[in-house]
Amino acid sequence: MLDLAILGLLEEQELHGYEIRKQLREHLGLLANVSFGSLYPALARLEAAGAVEAIEASGTVPAKSTAPPTGSLSGEWAVLRSRGHSGTRGRRSRKVYRITDAGRVTFTELLGGAGRADDARSFGLRLAFARHLAPQARLGLLERRRAQLVxxxxEVRGATGGSALDVYARSVVEHTADAVADDIAWLDRLIEVERSAEVLTPGVPAPEVLTTVARTEPTGREGDNQ
Amino acid sequence: MLDLAILGLLEEQELHGYEIRKQLREHLGLLANVSFGSLYPALARLEAAGAVEAIEASGTVPAKSTAPPTGSLSGEWAVLRSRGHSGTRGRRSRKVYRITDAGRVTFTELLGGAGRADDARSFGLRLAFARHLAPQARLGLLERRRAQLVxxxxEVRGATGGSALDVYARSVVEHTADAVADDIAWLDRLIEVERSAEVLTPGVPAPEVLTTVARTEPTGREGDNQ
DNA sequence: TCCCTACTATATCGTTTCGATATAGCGGAA
DNA sequence: TTCCGCTATATCGAAACGATATAGTAGGGA
Structure with a gap:
């Protein structure tokens, strides 16, 4: 989930952890407010998996070979400090990450349903990066999400109908249901736009892009755990 | 978070795990779709903390003293099976939980902001159980949530304004922002209702109910991690 | 009769995420 | 000169998730 977000951002530019979090807050603000307690482990995980690689400073620095991890880091810091860097001054040592070819493969897999979880966050993230999907895969993503919400x-409208909830609980349920209905209407608009676009440019698959999407396999019977 | 939901349900009736999950799915459906992987550990946690206690079967069964945990359970099961139980037949051994006095205290604390986390789920849960709060505490809950969303x-509307997002990312951000705006409007309606009710019955604190709410203490500067 | 599926029910495992906290450098204000 | 606020990374314990195992009962069909 977080992996998708990170890889998606790194697909466009090299970034360090702090900056990734800022961009996520700005771009997907309310959708993905990621904490450092998830971000840094995720980055470490991706680096270990070979999906991203760390490059010393911003820009392309000679890499200093493999510097001793402990000991006097002040040397390296001095180098970083002395270097003229773009934008604001006064920062601390940072690890800038770059996506690898393997990482791009992983990203494509995650975008196309490979990574489980079909909550709102996950879908929102996938849609936000939907430009990397082929038109038909994009349409599939939207339609699957729509079917799920419907x-x-x-289920909720049915189950809640007769039960005796007090004002507050009822208000929460109804408002949540309304919000979901709004989501569906939104998806409908998006789907319509996609279909129109598809009619205009039929059978022209975009290069370098996913053409199929992993279907939600029928085992497990919907959102049920276990 | 889950603790609040569990205690809130047990406040009304004795339930076993499976049933708790069903009720949560039905009552708060889209809000809290809890998995057993969280539910059973949470129940165990609450039991260990003395907030809930397990009673053998549905109704009040003699408890069989402390039966040997391993070995032939078929004896106990036979007892359960032979017993006429309300509703559907054909179930398996179950652990029915009851809330304790300590649990009620915990519940009240959680309702009044003690448990961190002010995401949508957490707020929805608190509001769903808001009948257990005093009018002023209820109003405080709504107003704090409103301020937070505003x-x-x-932040999002400001940050997103100038940046160059593609159609999809932009759509996600805008729709999310719209949803939040809807939430705020909803809160406004609820707040108005609360205020009207308060005018009608001024200075009449309900008994057995929270009269104050723990304020979000000013350390930590809003949603920021670390 | 027997098997198979579906449903009720609890439990555990590994992974991910979260929130809190520690550490550290730097610039500017008091 | 000291303190505050910002940038920046890291780690820890707790909580939640998704998957899976286990176990019993009921009903339907071959």
Missing amino acids: QRLG | QRLG
Whole structure:
């Protein structure tokens, strides 16, 4: 989930952890407010998996070979400090990450349903990076999400109908249901736009892009755990 | 978070794990779709903390003293099976939980802001159980949530304004922002209702209910991690 | 009769995420 | 000159998730 977000950002530019978090807050603000307690472990995980690689400072620094991890780091820091860097001054040693070819493969897999979890965050993230998907995969993503929301809305509206909830609980349920209905209407608009676009440019698959999407396999019977 | 949901349900009736999950799915459906992987550990945690206690079967069964945990359980099961139980037949051994006095205290604390986390789920849960709060505490809950959403909306709308997002990312951000705006409007309606009710019955604190709410203490500067 | 599926029910495992906290450098204000 | 606020990374324990195992009962069909 976080992996997708990180790889998606690194696909466009090299970034360090702090900056990744800032961009996520700005771009996807309310959707993904990631904490450092998830971010740094995620970066370490991706680096260990070979999906990203760390480069010393911003820009292309000679890499200093493999510097001793402990000991006097002040030497390296001095180098970083002395170097003229773009934008604001006064920062601390940072690790800038770059996506690898393997990372791009992983990103594509995650975008196309490989990574489990179909909550709102996950979908929002996938849609935010939907430009990397082929038109048909994009459409599939939207339609699967729509079907899912319709089903869940039906369950809730059905189950809640007769029960005796007090004002507050009822208000929460109804407002949540309304919000889901709004989501569906939004998806409908997006789907329509996608279909129009598809009619205009039929059978022209974009290069370097996912053409198929992993279907939600029928085992497990919907959102049920276990 | 889950603790609050569990205690809130047990406040009304004795339940076993499976049933708790069903009720959460039905009542707060889209809000809290809890998995067993969180539920059972949470129940165990609450039991260890003395907030809930397990009673053998549904109704009040003699408890069989402390039966040997391993070995032939078929004896106990036979007892359970032979017993006429309300509703559907054909179930398996179950652990029915009851809230304790300590649990009620914990519940009240959690309702009144003690448990951190002010995400949508947490707030929705608190509001769903808001009948257990005193009018002024309820109003405080709504107003704090409102202030929070207004601030976050401002941040996102501000930051996103100039940046160059593609259609998809932009759509996600805008739709999310709209949803938050809807939330705020909803809160406004609720707040108005609360205020009207308060005018009608001024200075009449409900008994057995929270009269104050723990304020979000000023350390930590809003949603920021670390 | 027997098997197979579906449902009720609890438990555990590994992974991810979260929130809190520690550490550290730097610039500017008091 | 000291303190505050910002940038920046890291780690820890707790909580939640998704998957999976286990176990019993009921009902349907071959």
